[in-house]
Amino acid sequence: MISENIKRIKSEIPEDVTLVAVTKYQSLEATQAVLEAGIFDLGESKVQDFLKKYEVLGDQPRWHFIGHLQKNKVKYLIGKTFLIHSVDSIELMDVIEKEGKKQGIVTDVLLQLNLAREDSKSGILEENLQTVLNELSGYQFIRIKGLMAMGPLTQNNDKIREIFVDLKRIYDKIKEESVGEVIQMNYLSMGMTDDYTIAIEEGSNMIRVGRKIFS
Template sequence: MNSQISEHIQFILNQLAPFKCKLIAVTKTRSIAELQATYTAGILDFGENRVQEMVDKQPQLPADIRWHQIGHLQTNKVKYIAPFVHLIHSVDSFKLLKEINKEALKNNRTIPCLLQMYIAQEETKFGLDKQELEELLNNPELSSLKNIQIVGLMGMASFTENTAQIKTEFQSLKNIFEEVKTQKKGEKAGNVDWQEISMGMSGDYLLAAQEGSTMVRVGSKIYGAR
């Protein structure tokens, strides 16, 4: 199992090598042994969907692992991951951003966040639309949140075999990213720094990298189907 995990990781890293794109291993439902094998293969970025699972696993694994919260996050769960989470990918409201700031302050930390955009043609995905993004970024309270840093955007494409549609959705996220990055360049918001685009999963990570993703979230292509 361990050698297989290592081989799969190496294969994906070779594919991503031409792009400036980081591999995040999606470790939800995976065993501690599988996570240890992932770490041994050189991956430090682990993505979890469920807060409880991340909190259970984190103390059992090496301290230099960077934990990414990639699933929908409820405000009442923020306090459990605030002491150690490396990056929260799924911020979809100003209310959640305020809660992250509050818990980060308690832990004497600044927590990097991505704003989750709704780019899919499906009803099941969370995220902000373009207008909601603008409203959040123009909220006068934003600059007072000293313990968060918005570092980019995250999005999930539609679950479809239609590559052209997925590509269009990725391009729309990249365009929004470039737009806000340009718009906000001259503005002095100390807690906003446009660096990351998190898009692409096991089925479409290579396409995402080609379309400008800086981090892909891959699970089944590393570990096999659940």
């Protein structure tokens, strides 16, 4: 079932879009089935659950941490993740920089934006983004590889599309004006099970899909 679901999703998306299988809450066996189906980008949202799977699977997958990250848990992720998607404050970036310096490891991250301005979601507000970008020049152990956002909690596709259009606009602006050693802008991570087709239409090159793989 998992392999068939993945095959179906892969047939629907362009080759240059990375499918991150959201394996949070899934068993080790189900997670291994994803790897056997040829998907090696796996998304976890809780550090404790991630570490349990990492103990068994190690570096075989490209691990994406997609959940809210507490500052006191950062040290457990350094050197183990391909991308941390959920960096939502200067304070969190400071901790990642500090832990990276301790271990001599550069960590690749995405800045999470809250364009829908929903209280239930973490993320940097658009009006605060430039302040965050201005703080980055002194960092040596963190690289900003792109942006991430979640679509709004609505059935209204026009409102969902509006958020994705905004995120792509911001991504393109940063890519044009601010790319350097620290800010690189390779990944636009937007789109989940219910809205990834809209996200891809609006420029996403990385989608995070869970339910459609495992149900």
